[in-house]
Amino acid sequence: MTRPAAVADPGPRTARPFVQGLVDCSPFVLIVVPFSLLFGVVARDAGLDLLQVMSMSVLVIAGASQFTALALLQDNVPVFIVLLAALAVNLRMAMYSAALVPHLGHARLGVRALIAYLMVDQAFAVAAKKYEEEPKMTGGQKVAYYFGCMALICPIWYACTFLGAALGRAIPASLSLDFAVPVCFIALTAPMLRSGPHVISAGVSVVAAIAFAWLPWNFGLIVAALLAIIAGAQAELFFKRRTEART
Amino acid sequence: MIDTTSFWIVTILLGIGTFLIRFSFLGFFGGKELPGWLLLHLRYVAVAVFPALVTPLVLWPDATGGEIEPARLLGAIAAFAAGFRFGVVAAIVAGMGSLWLLQALL
Numbered sequence: 001m002t003r004p005a006a007v008a009d010p011g012p013r014t015a016r017p018f019v020q021g022l023v024d025c026s027p028f029v030l031i032v033v034p035f036s037l038l039f040g041v042v043a044r045d046a047g048l049d050l051l052q053v054m055s056m057s058v059l060v061i062a063g064a065s066q067f068t069a070l071a072l073l074q075d076n077v078p079v080f081i082v083l084l085a086a087l088a089v090n091l092r093m094a095m096y097s098a099a100l101v102p103h104l105g106h107a108r109l110g111v112r113a114l115i116a117y118l119m120v121d122q123a124f125a126v127a128a129k130k131y132e133e134e135p136k137m138t139g140g141q142k143v144a145y146y147f148g149c150m151a152l153i154c155p156i157w158y159a160c161t162f163l164g165a166a167l168g169r170a171i172p173a174s175l176s177l178d179f180a181v182p183v184c185f186i187a188l189t190a191p192m193l194r195s196g197p198h199v200i201s202a203g204v205s206v207v208a209a210i211a212f213a214w215l216p217w218n219f220g221l222i223v224a225a226l227l228a229i230i231a232g233a234q235a236e237l238f239f240k241r242r243t244e245a246r247t
Numbered sequence: 248m249i250d251t252t253s254f255w256i257v258t259i260l261l262g263i264g265t266f267l268i269r270f271s272f273l274g275f276f277g278g279k280e281l282p283g284w285l286l287l288h289l290r291y292v293a294v295a296v297f298p299a300l301v302t303p304l305v306l307w308p309d310a311t312g313g314e315i316e317p318a319r320l321l322g323a324i325a326a327f328a329a330g331f332r333f334g335v336v337a338a339i340v341a342g343m344g345s346l347w348l349l350q351a352l353l
Contacts, residue, residue: 027335047248052258059262069257073249082257087264092296098272098285099292105277112277116270125293132290176346179319182304183326183342189297190330190338201291205298213303221299228295233288 017141021148024130028122029156031184034177035063036157040164042067046074050165057161061120061154064181065089088217092225096124103131104146106139115146120157123149125188196239201232318353322346 036057043053043066060066069086077085096119104115127146131137137145193199208224215223281289305323307313326342 095292099289119269182301185297185301186326187335187338202298209299209302224299225296229291232291
């Protein structure tokens with residue numbers, strides 16, 4: 001991460017983790033703006049009114065599944081199939097939910113419900129990386145950091161969906177705004193590849209995503225992710241055993 | 248045109264379903280200690296999910312009708328290189344910048 005040292009190391013450990021989260025997540029404004037604008041535009045083109053567009057973005061806040069649902073609804077696919085397909089896109093978040101348990105599981109039920117509602121890829125990725133880098137953070141600091149991550153992203157997501165829906169076709173397709181999505185995930189992943197097991201896990205993920213791309217319902221993603229998780233964990237164990245054998 | 252009834256059924260149930268997916272482990276295993284082997288695996292969730300998410304978006308984007316487009320491949324590589332070396336902002340700028348540059352040139 002290219003953040004100033006003053007932010008990475010705020011002196012005493014009690015320094016404001018909420019503000020830190022906000023700062024660490026702020027680069028993703030560059031992604032959320034075009035992505036949510038694009039959703040607004042596409043949804044209006046599909047014939048939804050402003051209330052419908054905003055209801056979807058507020059109730060679901062998961063862009064990829066919203067695009068999926070919209071495309072299938074336009075094709076007059078049965079409601080049940082639309083739901084299954086869109087939910088399959090979000091199934092990865094069950095893994096995020098599990099990964100956050102050791103860090104945020106202590107929070108009150110209502111707080112955990114709010115954490116769940118706000119669980120988007122960027123917030124999860126930024127927070128998980130932070131928790132791994134700074135194991136000394138207290139539970140309260142971790143919760144504050146998480147909400148800091150979303151404090152900027154969430155309102156911008158709502159506002160730009162609205163803007164996109166209101167502006168509509170004024171945004172030209174030649175901007176290739178859809179490419180902001182893969183770029184976002186590349187930006188999230190590249191700085192994580194700091195150890196052998198992480199590199200191995202990411203490599204398995206790419207290869208398996210191609211190998212299982214034929215699976216329906218986006219399940220290729222789930223299979224690839226599970227294989228990559230196992231590969232990463234096993235690689236970590238292997239490297240650890242080898243180091244221990246040497247000493 | 249999208250049927251209004253279908254739209255509202257999908258939107259409301261998708262909202263509830265997505266929330267339940269997000270809430271699942273955090274909601275029901277909240278206060279519990281997870282076993283060590285599980286914690287080991289959970290550390291790799293992010294790095295295992297994102298590449299699998301990106302790969303089809305770069306190789307077979309909807310915007311090109313599923314065709315491989317060299318500008319997108321190179322844009323992705325540029326984003327990765329910049330992200331690995333310099334971090335998030337550099338990745339975003341390099342990725343979108345090189346895509347636009349290459350689309351203008353190619």
